[in-house]
Amino acid sequence: MTPVKIKLLAGIAVLILLIGSNWGYRTYQEVGRLKQQLHHNMNIWVSMQWFAFGQFDYALAGALSASSVAKRQAYLEDANQQASYLAQYTSYGAAAVPSLHSLSGNTSSFWGESSRYLEYAGSEKMTALKPSQLDNLQLMRQYASKMRPYMKELFDIANKTQYKSDSSEQVEQIVSNLGQEISILPAIGRNDKGFNDFWYSKYPYRIRKAGIVFEDEKKFTGAELARRAKTFMGDLWSKTSGQTIRSIGGGGDNLFGEVPSFAAHDDKQALSSPYIVDVTKIGGHILRVRFDKLNGEKHDEPLGELDKDKAILLAKEWIDRWGEEPLELYETKDEYTNLRLTFIPIRENIQMVQQKVYIVIDRKKGRLLELDATNYFIYYKQDDPLKPKLSPEEAAAKVNDLLEISGPPALQVRDGDLVYAIPVKGIEHVTHLYINAIYGNEEGFAFAW
Structure with missing residues (x-):
């Protein structure tokens, strides 16, 4: 090889190294920027919630201790305004922080329920609150007292000078602990006839029958539900020797009843797939599918990195597999390396926006992280008006x-x-x-x- 060729090849090698170094540095910068943005979004959201719970509890305490009707009404109005605002905007900041998704749903529901009840309580000008109103205001304070210490923990993490690698795990643990704490508290306004009558007088079609959403449907045995979960997942639960589908616990509430969780196990009774499926005992409906991070990396079979169009196609495959009724893609949102998609039904050319089914796709790995049909089933049997009076x-x-x-x-x-x-x-x-x-x-x- 001539000296000229050697110099030429050496020059090309140096150029490639420079390009590679520059690309690597830019990638490093972009990852750092995204982490900073994640930290920033979490900081804003948690700070807002922590402060709001304190102010909300203060207003409720004022309403309960007020010595005049006018003063009590002022405190109730203040609490209602805070709850109404937070009900609308709680989901925005948390949407960009994957570890806050479930907490965002819990807090948004709390603010919405509180706002509706406070509007009712504030509409009455009686000299004293009714016993049921006192109970529900105290219940709101219970929620706030349980929420705020956890928000303080999240606040402390979010306000560290640097969002460390273990911060996400800490956040997920705090969110999990908080979810367990508040899951045992009853719904605000439940079985309060005055509250239901108030809203019925304003919007007659809003009130749902008390009890379980699926109360008129068939009740399935555990074995039948396991078969339904297996049929739904099909080949997505990887085939292993001696595989069985068994319940690993679950939960439930007054809306859906019991909701067992099912997972695939190998012949040694160890989990053989990262996916867990929640199925309602009444009706046998697929409520949620989620990727179990603790078990996921061991048994994961990802498709590999996906562009946005392919991620949308993967989400549509899951929606078609779910199959309660045809759904249309309503919106998408980029969340770090994930893509969150919202699907809704269209009936009589009307978008049923409240019946959302959420899908989260990990674009980097090429896999489903979550399918959540909770919102869809909350309004499953609600008789909504579909004929407008205004043009x-x-x-x-x-x-x-x-x-x-x-x-x-x-x-x-x-x-x-x-x-x-x-x-x-x-x-x-x-x-x-x-x-x-x-x-x-x-x-x-x-x-x-």
Whole structure:
């Protein structure tokens, strides 16, 4: 080989090394930036919740100790405003922090239930609160007293100078412990006739029958549920010698009844798949599928890194496999290396936004992390109004002058309300305004970070 060729090859090698080093450095910078963003999002969300629970508890204490009706009403209104605000925006900050997903759902439900009950309690001008109202305000304080210490722990982690590698594990453990603490507390307003009558008088179609969502359906045995879980998973539960599908516990509540969890085991009774399936004992419905991280890496069979289009296709395969009814992709959201997808049913050309099924795909590994149909089944048998009384033009006329309508109104069912979702622009981050299609009142807006 001539000296010229040697110099040429050496130059090419140096160039490749420089390009590789530059790419590696840029990748390192990007990973660092994403970790910083994750830390930042968690910091904001936890700080907001920690502060809000303290202020909320303060307002409730004021309402309970007030010596005049006017003072009590002021404290109840203050608590209601906080709960109403947090009910709308709790999910936003947590959406970008995977370890906070389940906690976000719990806290969002708490704020929503509290807001609805406080609106009822604040509507009455009696000299003293009813016993049932006292009980429910005390119950809210119980929730707050259990939530706040855990939020303080998360707050301390989020405010470290650096989000360390073990921080995610600490967060997941705190979230798990908190979930167990609050799971034993009853729903706010449950069996309170005055509360139910109040909301029925405002929105007759909102009230669901008391009891289990699936109460009129067949009750399955454990063996039958195991077979349903096995049929659902099919070849996704890897074939191993002597494989059996057995319950590994589970949970339940007054809405769904018992919900056993099933997993695949090998002939040594060890878990042989990372996937756990939750099936309702009444009705035999697939409620959730989740990837068990502790067992996952050992038995995982990922597809490999996926681009966004392939991740969407994988999510649609899972939705088709789930198969309660045809669903349409409603929205997607990037979450670090994951993609969160929301699917909803379309009935009579109306988007049933409240009946969401969530899918989370790990794009880096190419695998499902979660399928959650809880929201879908909460509204499973609710009789929603599908006939609007307002025309799209009448709804659009209610948009204020600071907003410009940027698209045609679309009918949706959100939280039991038939609304027109009106695309708008003109105010930063506000993307849609929701106008009740029956009563004409505003039902909120969409806020995009």
